[in-house]
Amino acid sequence: MIRERVDTGHSRYEILIGTGLLGQTGQLLLELSVNRSSRHLIVTDEQVRAAGHLTPLLASLQAAGYEAELFVIPAGEASKRLELAERAFEFAYEAGLDRRSVVLALGGGVVGDFAGFLAATYMRGIPFVQLPTTLLAHDSAVGGKVAVNLSSAKNIIGAFHQPLAVIYDIDALSTLPLREMRSGYAEAIKHGIIRDAELFAWIEARTEQILANDPQVMAELLARSCRIKAEVVSADEREHGVRAILNFGHTIGHAVESLAGYGRLRHGEAIAIGMICAAELSVKMGLCTPDAAEAIASVVKAAGLPTQIPRDLDADELLSSIKRDKKATGGTLTFVLMRAIGKVEIVKDVPEKLVRDVIEDRRES
Amino acid sequence: MIRERVDTGHSRYEILIGTGLLGQTGQLLLELSVNRSSRHLIVTDEQVRAAGHLTPLLASLQAAGYEAELFVIPAGEASKRLELAERAFEFAYEAGLDRRSVVLALGGGVVGDFAGFLAATYMRGIPFVQLPTTLLAHDSAVGGKVAVNLSSAKNIIGAFHQPLAVIYDIDALSTLPLREMRSGYAEAIKHGIIRDAELFAWIEARTEQILANDPQVMAELLARSCRIKAEVVSADEREHGVRAILNFGHTIGHAVESLAGYGRLRHGEAIAIGMICAAELSVKMGLCTPDAAEAIASVVKAAGLPTQIPRDLDADELLSSIKRDKKATGGTLTFVLMRAIGKVEIVKDVPEKLVRDVIEDRRES
Numbered sequence: 001m002i003r004e005r006v007d008t009g010h011s012r013y014e015i016l017i018g019t020g021l022l023g024q025t026g027q028l029l030l031e032l033s034v035n036r037s038s039r040h041l042i043v044t045d046e047q048v049r050a051a052g053h054l055t056p057l058l059a060s061l062q063a064a065g066y067e068a069e070l071f072v073i074p075a076g077e078a079s080k081r082l083e084l085a086e087r088a089f090e091f092a093y094e095a096g097l098d099r100r101s102v103v104l105a106l107g108g109g110v111v112g113d114f115a116g117f118l119a120a121t122y123m124r125g126i127p128f129v130q131l132p133t134t135l136l137a138h139d140s141a142v143g144g145k146v147a148v149n150l151s152s153a154k155n156i157i158g159a160f161h162q163p164l165a166v167i168y169d170i171d172a173l174s175t176l177p178l179r180e181m182r183s184g185y186a187e188a189i190k191h192g193i194i195r196d197a198e199l200f201a202w203i204e205a206r207t208e209q210i211l212a213n214d215p216q217v218m219a220e221l222l223a224r225s226c227r228i229k230a231e232v233v234s235a236d237e238r239e240h241g242v243r244a245i246l247n248f249g250h251t252i253g254h255a256v257e258s259l260a261g262y263g264r265l266r267h268g269e270a271i272a273i274g275m276i277c278a279a280e281l282s283v284k285m286g287l288c289t290p291d292a293a294e295a296i297a298s299v300v301k302a303a304g305l306p307t308q309i310p311r312d313l314d315a316d317e318l319l320s321s322i323k324r325d326k327k328a329t330g331g332t333l334t335f336v337l338m339r340a341i342g343k344v345e346i347v348k349d350v351p352e353k354l355v356r357d358v359i360e361d362r363r364e365s
Numbered sequence: 366m367i368r369e370r371v372d373t374g375h376s377r378y379e380i381l382i383g384t385g386l387l388g389q390t391g392q393l394l395l396e397l398s399v400n401r402s403s404r405h406l407i408v409t410d411e412q413v414r415a416a417g418h419l420t421p422l423l424a425s426l427q428a429a430g431y432e433a434e435l436f437v438i439p440a441g442e443a444s445k446r447l448e449l450a451e452r453a454f455e456f457a458y459e460a461g462l463d464r465r466s467v468v469l470a471l472g473g474g475v476v477g478d479f480a481g482f483l484a485a486t487y488m489r490g491i492p493f494v495q496l497p498t499t500l501l502a503h504d505s506a507v508g509g510k511v512a513v514n515l516s517s518a519k520n521i522i523g524a525f526h527q528p529l530a531v532i533y534d535i536d537a538l539s540t541l542p543l544r545e546m547r548s549g550y551a552e553a554i555k556h557g558i559i560r561d562a563e564l565f566a567w568i569e570a571r572t573e574q575i576l577a578n579d580p581q582v583m584a585e586l587l588a589r590s591c592r593i594k595a596e597v598v599s600a601d602e603r604e605h606g607v608r609a610i611l612n613f614g615h616t617i618g619h620a621v622e623s624l625a626g627y628g629r630l631r632h633g634e635a636i637a638i639g640m641i642c643a644a645e646l647s648v649k650m651g652l653c654t655p656d657a658a659e660a661i662a663s664v665v666k667a668a669g670l671p672t673q674i675p676r677d678l679d680a681d682e683l684l685s686s687i688k689r690d691k692k693a694t695g696g697t698l699t700f701v702l703m704r705a706i707g708k709v710e711i712v713k714d715v716p717e718k719l720v721r722d723v724i725e726d727r728r729e730s
């Protein structure tokens with residue numbers, strides 16, 4: 001088992017990465033002094049349950065003497081809604097959850113964000129534990145951002161609420177569809193680009209093993225990728241400064257994701273396209289050399305991720321979606337741009353015209 | 366203008382108390398460096414708007430160069446609902462509120478709790494300013510507890526989110542119905558009981574002037590009462606310890622309030638009854654003398670507040686409601702009890718039998 005520490009100043013927790021961890025969760029909760037007289041709440045989605053990952057978790061909780069209620073949501077982004085959260089709150093309250101209860105989020109980023117939002121606001125905040133089952137969740141489970149969506153925009157209603165622990169059982173990834181694996185792979189590439197050229201090269205050389213879920217390689221990938229996320233979050237828990245570099249590829253990526261219509265592109269697919277665009281924007285701004293941007297496009301392509309903006313997405317609509325993105329404060333266009341692989345910076349006042357050019361170049365012809 | 370400071374360690378803000386302050390809000394926001402390029406959101410309720418308090422606020426914001434959107438909710442507890450919050454989120458998002466926007470809560474505890482919840486969770490937290498218009502709001506506007514209700518229980522969904530400032534215009538109280546004045550008066554009595562015998566005596570001697578809204582007396586009352594609240598909150602922002610003393614009178618009070626059916630008793634009316642019960646429980650536990658309990662009953666009575674539990678409320682149902690109150694962790698009965706006026710403490714394992722006796726003694730016969 002690999003352990004990585006996160007320390008934001010306000011809160012401290014560990015990320016545990018290894019095999020067979022779901023079957024040890026009860027024991028781990030005992031070590032975290034989670035009490036056995038309160039009831040707890042497992043949140044998961046239908047697909048994760050069907051894949052069989054609930055079974056070892058339930059067994060281990062029971063063996064350790066924990067009583068847990070179960071709230072299962074439909075798989076997919078549409079579950080990140082206040083209406084469903086209200087049903088979960090009612091359920092938790094009827095089940096007698098109190099302020100010492102813990103929420104256990106078993107699933108990918110959707111379950112983690114949704115369950116984390118419940119924990120952040122139930123009785124003004126109770127602890128929660130992330131039990132990620134997707135590769136992408138190495139990103140979403142670390143850092144304490146939790147949220148649900150508005151029908152018109154993603155992640156508008158949320159909080160910063162750090163987990164009590166992240167327990168990452170690599171075995172769970174064995175049932176993850178390849179497309180989801182690729183989606184998570186994109187965020188790992190991002191972590192290399194923003195802070196660690198060596199990690200980027202390491203990933204580049206191991207695309208196949210990662211997508212084939214080689215346990216040794218996967219453990220190292222998750223540990224290294226989580227470490228970068230943890231470092232950035234520890235330096236800036238509430239996204240007042242450096243944390244914004246985590247949004248590399250996300251400004252155009254989010255616009256592509258939302259305009260395509262949720263469910264069509266996976267988050268990581270949209271981010272893959274967004275990273276290529278951000279790199280090309282960096283070149284146009286004279287910040288980095290074209291070969292750095294090409295290296296990104298090539299690793300994205302090798303992973304089987306999309307490299308182009310779907311043809312039916314309109315440049316004007318993408319631009320106006322970017323402008324109302326929540327990171328655009330006061331109307332100016334701010335981007336995370338790249339100096340070189342491993343080094344990015346926040347650039348304000350990027351000319352709209354250049355953004356449009358990049359988008360047009362990258363649209364499928 | 367009187368200024369009181371709150372400093373929780375995580376956040377620092379001022380409570381400003383005086384006349385004509387709504388008309389100075391724009392200026393005060395400028396002093397707080399609230400930016401003028403973002404749009405802001407005023408939340409108020411229909412009755413507060415009808416009473417005319419929006420007018421000076423709007424004028425002063427405009428004079429200071431602020432653009433504010435307006436979201437008006439129906440008056441009353443039923444507005445503290447997630448469904449209405451979702452509509453407010455959609456409205457705020459469509460209006461273009463961003464992370465530098467500020468929510469202005471103009472109203473009593475309902476508006477404060479609701480608008481504070483919006484601010485706590487919109488884009489993972491934006492600042493908000495409390496503009497209290499009820500006497501009770503001296504309690505609800507200080508301390509950062511914000512929440513909405515489940516249909517089955519109050520304040521279950523919420524956060525700790527400290528305001529940027531509390532701007533308390535005493536003039537607003539001139540339109541407040543007497544019954545609401547009394548309701549707020551109960552919380553002021555509570556602040557005397559838990560920390561300040563001298564304040565209790567001062568209040569006792571000024572019941573009439575307070576209920577008649579004498580500006581001088583009111584300013585001093587609000588300042589002293591807010592100071593106590595601020596001290597307790599500063600010592601324990603998240604209610605891990607001493608903050609619980611603020612719940613004096615609230616354990617039985619909440620049960621009475623909810624079983625009576627929301628809307629029938631005002632919050633302060635239920636708390637007035639709850640305080641008398643808590644005092645009598647303290648006597649039965651041998652913690653204080655009967656005359657201290659009698660002094661409380663007498664000041665409550667002099668204010669025209671109820672002193673007895675309505676006859677139709679059943680002792681068994683009250684007891685089971687108390688047991689599922691969120692302060693009951695792990696099933697034991699915990700109460701804030703009184704040693705003397707000005708001195709309370711948290712007592713665990715209060716025998717259910719004594720609680721039942723007190724309830725039965727206090728029911729209308």
Ligand SMILES: NC(=O)c1ccc[n+]([C@@H]2O[C@H](COP(=O)([O-])OP(=O)(O)OC[C@H]3O[C@@H](n4cnc5c(N)ncnc54)[C@H](O)[C@@H]3O)[C@@H](O)[C@H]2O)c1
Nearest residue numbers: 047048051075108109110111133134136140145172175176
């Ligand atoms: N909070 C953050 O910091 C953060 C960061 C990035 C992304 N996110 C959020 O994360 C979400 C995307 O996360 P995701 O890609 O993990 O999505 P997801 O949770 O929807 O999982 C993808 C799909 O895989 C299924 N699945 C999950 N684990 C499985 C397994 N082990 N075996 C078989 N199927 C499995 C799920 O049921 C789902 O259908 C988005 O909502 C995004 O906004 C949040």
Ligand SMILES: NC(=O)c1ccc[n+]([C@@H]2O[C@H](COP(=O)([O-])OP(=O)(O)OC[C@H]3O[C@@H](n4cnc5c(N)ncnc54)[C@H](O)[C@@H]3O)[C@@H](O)[C@H]2O)c1
Nearest residue numbers: 412413416440473474475476498499501505510537540541
């Ligand atoms: N957050 C906290 O720490 C805290 C503490 C105590 C109470 N509360 C909450 O506060 C709420 C009760 O607060 P409240 O008693 O202020 O209730 P309220 O906000 O409902 O106000 C009472 C009534 O008076 C009206 N009103 C308000 N100001 C007026 C004015 N100046 N002129 C004329 N009418 C006016 C309102 O429209 C309402 O009908 C409850 O929801 C309770 O849970 C919160």
Ligand SMILES: [Zn+2]
Nearest residue numbers: 139187267271
């Ligand atoms: Zn992402």
Ligand SMILES: [Zn+2]
Nearest residue numbers: 504552632636
């Ligand atoms: Zn109260």
